[in-house]
Amino acid sequence: MSEPSASECRGVGISLRSVTKIFGAFTAVNDVSLDIAPGEFLVILGPSGCGKSTLLRLVAGLESVTSGSMLMGGADITALPPADRRLSMVFQSYALFPHLSVRENIVFGLRLRKRGAQEVAERLEIASRLLGLGELLDRKPSELSGGQQQRVALGRAIVSKKPVCLMDEPLSNLDAKLRNSMRREIHALQRTLGITMIYVTHDQVEAMTMADRVALLDGGRLVQHATPAELYSRPQTVFAARFIGTPPMNLVPLHEAEGGAALEPGGAVVLPGVPGKGVLLGVRPEDIVLAPGGLPARVLDTEFLGADLLARCALAGGEVLVRLPGKREVAGGDGVRLVLPPQALHFFDAASGRRRDDILCGA
């Protein structure tokens, strides 16, 4: 990849201040505040219907906020029309104009802004080389494969040289293999161009692999805004714990016992010094270790994934998933001993779902 003249498209920062969007009786985006650094790759992640696409459309200016404000590079853009917000956007459907050739699609905006023929040609040349579209310039979108159409949509964003790029689930219409390579390509492009990226997806793999930081949304609210690593290692809510990780974190209700917490009512204390009442214990399947001296459990069944082996185990009246190296020979019906390393345990308030960092397992 050759270096484009990136000077004018260096990313700018974006700040959302208590942004809220209400459709009739439905609150799609609820009081979201976020700071995105210049050149940062932000992924807005959440299940479908969580308001992530609406949030993106608010930033784009395709919807107007009900309340709150948005700043770009320090300037208030809340009331600006989309065209004046210095951003480009790649749609889930790619939104290619079906009656125009690839070339016309890419330079649509430049033509609209009446850029000189030479400048148009130069930018087209750079974008098409960057994306390998040279052969396809005279084709119509309907004559392209899904991946090629995706590249054209990217091309349209690149030639515009806007400092901010918005992407709305751009990879969801591609097959798994193509998705992997495009993911890497988009990430590399963003790095190369230095633009600020806001990327909406429901796919946690995309979020974890691409994002500088992830904004996790649930029910229109911002649940957690953190780096992928932190999101994974310190989920702030039960929702985040469940949403991130495949398979997700095990969550086991604790019970009060003398001197600590038990895994079942009236059971023996397994977590000394931990208040059991109203607390959920979280532990990732990969953090559980099979070792002598652990809690006695029985394997219910197993799933072989190649590198890994997932074992569903009955533990003290509940169930936990354990991720083991694929070589381990464990089968349904086996008795095992499970060790829950104290440093790998998460505690949540059962009522509010919030993380409780005050609890320490003092074993």
Place this chain on the structure above:
Amino acid sequence: MTRISRTPQWLYGWLLLLPSAVLLIAFTHYPIVRTLYNSFFTTPRGRIPARFIGLENYQALLHDEIFLRVLVNNFLFALGTIPASVGLALLMAVWVNGTLPGRALARTSFFTPTVLPMVAVANIWLFFYTPQVGILEKMLAPFGIHGVNWLGDPSTVLWCLAVMAVWKEAGFFMIFYLAALQGVPPDLTEAARIEGAGRWYCFRRITWPLLMPTTIFVLLNATINCFKLVDHLFIMTKGGPDNASSLLLYYIYETAFAYWDTAYASTLTVVLLGLLALTALVQFLYLERRAHYR
């Protein structure tokens, strides 16, 4: 099994086609051929049989002032109705496609003229145009326009009929445009808006090209209709005054069923068929190439 496979495949094909082919031949192809054939003969009258006269009927066309008049009228009528009704249809469709309040009411009221039979419409408009007591007279009176004999004046009558036809047709074409507009993905216009395109630019560069197949369809229909729709003439003017509002098909009707001159009517019909074939050909060959079909 072996017997079945020996029966030639083409026989099944033809047998399946037979019912519709019979209908098509009996009611479309045979009449066309017969019409062409009749146009080379005289009209049989009473006990005098038809006589072959070659192209004499066609020569008579060239000297038939009424024929030339209705041809010109038809051309003017097409000019007055087609662009106006298609344009209005598009305008109405864009309007009711948006999210304005009372949209359902607007859609219904735009579409209503279409469901009314032409004869009923003609009767209503006949009274609209009536001098002195008509609604048009009453509407225009405050502007000092009065006493215009809309349908009784050769210089206004054809345009009055054109206005009525536009009113009647536009709602029908609007439905097609509305359907087409709703088939245009909204993110296309959003993508254009982000690039800085205004409403007009969006329409001109995106919506309009995407509506092209619909436009071709509607244009073709409008053209055919302006040759085909003559019901209103029976009610409103009978082609008058002095053939000022007569159209080709109405003249064919008069010739065939009032004058009982079937041979000459066949000749006129051949001309009409030729004209329609020509328009269809032009529109398909020329416009088709410029349209984008998804």
Place this chain on the structure above:
Amino acid sequence: MKSVFRKAALAGVLVLAVALCLPGLSRAKDIELTMYYPVSVGGPITGIIDGMIGQFQAENPGIKVKAVYAGNYDDTRVKALAALKAGEPVQLSVLFSIDVFDLMDEDVVVPFDELVASDADRQWMQSFYPALMQNGMVDGKTYGIPFQRSTIVMYYNKDAFREVGLDPETPPATWDEMVEMGKKLTKRDASGKVERWGVSIPSTGYPYWMFGALAMQNGQELMNDKGDATMFDAPACVEALQFWRDLGAKHQVMAEGTIDWGTLRQKFLEGATAMMWHTTGNLTPVRNGASFEFGVAMLPAAKRRGSPTGGGNFYVFKQATPEERQAALTFIKWMTAPERTAAWSMQTGYVATRPDAYETQTLRQYVQEFPPAAVARDQFQFATAEFSTHETARVKKFLDDALQAVLTGQKEPAQALAEAQKGAERVLKAYR
């Protein structure tokens, strides 16, 4: 198995055959007549005709009449001729009185002279107004018996007459009087906008009919008895047309341009014209719709009075068998009997076709209560045939176009009528 099927099939065929034969056997003596009638389905006239047919069938067992309501005069002729050409049974019809030459040229009608046998029947043929018989007679033979007939009369608004100081009981009797009164009756507002015209003569639909009246009043017929020559370019015709045009263009007592046949009644009822020439067929609707006192008068005279008749006659078709022809004659005689004619006239507003109908108790009383009903009768002494030639529709069209061209100011009367005459000559030459 096979034999069971065969028996069942045989039984089925037998049952079917018996079922098909039964009605035929039981009604072997009935004569069925089909009659095309020029009125749209569902109108009030269909109910009246159906009622008359029902009564006829009750009084004449053995004859069944089926009326086919086929629309206007042109449509009905087209449908009747098409049925005849297809060999369908049609024995009689009511068709346009002026289609007689065309029906003869198509060789489908039989003269009534060949149907009547008794002196009483011949007497019956003489019982109609001579003016109404004119259109049905060719070369001394009678092809059409008048039934659904009308003529043109002048309707006038008595209130308007009073308003401008005219005697409401003295409508104009001459062209000059009509113009003079028309000038008084024409009312304009301050801006010059016409609120009421003096007189209106409709010029769409049937302009040749109105012109037949004007020409006759100027002492000129439009065609000869044989229907193979027209006199469109006669000086008296040119004069008559000039007068028609002058009503609007010069005297300004009538709207310029053409005046629509269909909406004129409404305009009269709304007081937008003080006088109108229209068919007697409008008598009942005008009577029902007028909110003012109106009168009916004979059309005014130039050299003489004159008004063409119009409407539909009974015709009997050649393809009917002798029995069917006699049955048709029986039916037509029944339909045109004085009492029936009187009732028909009262119900519909069409004229009663024979003098003795006006002598019946019913009609005498009706005329007494509603004198306008008698105007058409009194005008019959001046009445003439409606325009009718070979290829009537085509020849008529030359005249209609000429009249409209003059009334809309596009051509001069002499030129337009000369052209129409030339066109008519071209068509009619072949029939001499």
